[in-house]
Amino acid sequence: MFPLGVPSRDAIHRRHPVKEILDAIQSPDSTSADFAALPLPESYRAVTVHKDETEMFAGLTTREKDPRKSIHLDEVPVPELGPGEALVAVMASSVNYNSVWTSIFEPVSTFGFLERYGRLSELTKRHDLPYHIIGSDLAGVVLRTGPGVNSWKPGDEVVAHCLSVELESSDGHNDTMLDPEQRIWGFETNFGGLAQIALVKSNQLMPKPDHLSWEEAAAPGLVNSTAYRQLVSRNGAAMKQGDNVLIWGASGGLGSYATQFALAGGANPICVVSSPEKAEICRSMGAEAVIDRNAEGYKFWKDEQTQDPKEWKRFGKRIRELTGGEDIDIVFEHPGRETFGASVYVTRKGGTITTCASTSGYMHQYDNRYLWMSLKRIIGSHFANYREAWEANRLIAKGKIHPTLSKVYSLEDTGQAAYDVHRNLHQGKVGVLCLSPEEGLGVRDQEMRDKHIDAINRFRNI
Ligand SMILES: C/C=C/C(=O)SCCNC(=O)CCNC(=O)[C@H](O)C(C)(C)COP(=O)(O)OP(=O)(O)OC[C@H]1O[C@@H](n2cnc3c(N)ncnc32)[C@H](O)[C@@H]1OP(=O)(O)O
Numbered sequence: 001m002f003p004l005g006v007p008s009r010d011a012i013h014r015r016h017p018v019k020e021i022l023d024a025i026q027s028p029d030s031t032s033a034d035f036a037a038l039p040l041p042e043s044y045r046a047v048t049v050h051k052d053e054t055e056m057f058a059g060l061t062t063r064e065k066d067p068r069k070s071i072h073l074d075e076v077p078v079p080e081l082g083p084g085e086a087l088v089a090v091m092a093s094s095v096n097y098n099s100v101w102t103s104i105f106e107p108v109s110t111f112g113f114l115e116r117y118g119r120l121s122e123l124t125k126r127h128d129l130p131y132h133i134i135g136s137d138l139a140g141v142v143l144r145t146g147p148g149v150n151s152w153k154p155g156d157e158v159v160a161h162c163l164s165v166e167l168e169s170s171d172g173h174n175d176t177m178l179d180p181e182q183r184i185w186g187f188e189t190n191f192g193g194l195a196q197i198a199l200v201k202s203n204q205l206m207p208k209p210d211h212l213s214w215e216e217a218a219a220p221g222l223v224n225s226t227a228y229r230q231l232v233s234r235n236g237a238a239m240k241q242g243d244n245v246l247i248w249g250a251s252g253g254l255g256s257y258a259t260q261f262a263l264a265g266g267a268n269p270i271c272v273v274s275s276p277e278k279a280e281i282c283r284s285m286g287a288e289a290v291i292d293r294n295a296e297g298y299k300f301w302k303d304e305q306t307q308d309p310k311e312w313k314r315f316g317k318r319i320r321e322l323t324g325g326e327d328i329d330i331v332f333e334h335p336g337r338e339t340f341g342a343s344v345y346v347t348r349k350g351g352t353i354t355t356c357a358s359t360s361g362y363m364h365q366y367d368n369r370y371l372w373m374s375l376k377r378i379i380g381s382h383f384a385n386y387r388e389a390w391e392a393n394r395l396i397a398k399g400k401i402h403p404t405l406s407k408v409y410s411l412e413d414t415g416q417a418a419y420d421v422h423r424n425l426h427q428g429k430v431g432v433l434c435l436s437p438e439e440g441l442g443v444r445d446q447e448m449r450d451k452h453i454d455a456i457n458r459f460r461n462i
């Protein structure tokens, strides 16, 4: 690994075969054979965290830990390509909250995941390195495929979902998320998407939606697939028409897709956000019931240890006002400790709380009487299997669900991008240009794009 100074993008390209890759991607005449014949570079630029820095934030609060200090841009060697794998030239990626967790080394250092994966086989040893290339989304072009890959070839324009599975055990064969060797690529594996080149398993690949630019196509992947499983899939809450769906962080990464799924599926989203601007975005997506938790001042905790059921009730009354007296069928949970007690309380008899995260703390407290006496269910949900990710991507490709990209950073500024997400300064999704020299490239279906342009741009620059 060679830490970089700040050479310009042009300087890098002049002395690097990466430039040839970019030229091939940008040329309309390039064929699969051209891509297969391109020499692979020996090294590439990648966003990393360093193993010898995992204690750098010791003693600081979560809020004080600054991703700009731990996130680096390094020149790293291209990893060896194994069976069933693909090397992808990454045009764009996006910031997910898992990269925030990696960069602040919470709740655990991700180097522990890489060490454990490295112990599995000779091939997985590649992942156990003193640096972790992070990032769990990409849009780009296949450069090489390993032995046994038949469905994808060099030159294919793709996005990648972030489920990495070995599938050697029977456990994962009904639902690949249940594989004992299930990992999130770029979080629990190395060689992630915030880089010029990424290593993925070929069963992570999906077609890039033609009407989107590289950075737009890279934005939905992780959160869109997660929201799809958590809310729509039978493995999650199996949302149906007419359901009242309480969506926390409804203009954030997960929430901006959950809101779209609720609206597209004929449900009734009750969107919770923390500012008038965010409330306005939800309304512009088509949501009618919006709660500004800041303006309405909910305080579900009296102190660190004690919740305030009166505040749950005030919140529930507000929901009833917005729904004409109805309670919540499905809660789309992810803030965790701060909101979970309220989420369980406001759910209707027989309703579902589906949770995929605990941003504000993972030791939840709730009043179990409201769960068992009212026959409610809590469902744990995590990312999505290949089929669910494919279905979620298909909805993007068909223009039924749209990217919620707000701002785009360069690879050099990924630390700032992660800082924005950590501090909740962003809206929707934050994109990162990797090889792509500018925004707006990669659109192959202008006609379809024109049809959906307002929705595609809804979150831009707000
Ligand atoms: C797509 C995007 C997603 C997101 O953004 S999600 C948000 C980010 N992700 C996170 O915050 C999660 C981070 N991960 C973690 O915090 C930890 O990763 C877990 C808490 C999930 C798991 O903890 P761990 O210690 O890594 O694994 P163990 O499964 O608890 O195994 C530790 C040892 O405990 C043993 N064990 C596990 N279950 C049991 C049991 N039921 N009874 C007895 N022992 C058990 C194991 O075998 C193993 O043992 P041995 O150390 O010897 O190998």
Ligand SMILES: NC(=O)C1=CN([C@@H]2O[C@H](COP(=O)(O)OP(=O)(O)OC[C@H]3O[C@@H](n4cnc5c(N)ncnc54)[C@H](OP(=O)(O)O)[C@@H]3O)[C@@H](O)[C@H]2O)C=CC1
Binding pocket: 096, 097, 098, 101, 222, 223, 226, 248, 249, 250, 251, 252, 253, 254, 255, 272, 273, 274, 275, 278, 293, 334, 335, 338, 339, 356, 357, 358, 359, 360, 381, 382, 383, 384, 421, 424, 428
């Ligand atoms: N298990 C899985 O597969 C996945 C898990 N995750 C996890 O889900 C969490 C959210 O991810 P993502 O949506 O991308 O992140 P974002 O930061 O983009 O959005 C989360 C939103 O939640 C709201 N929020 C944050 N803290 C609180 C709080 N204390 N109380 C109420 N609302 C709060 C904020 O909205 P506002 O301020 O407007 O209310 C914020 O915009 C992260 O912890 C992430 O790691 C994400 C994807 C997949």
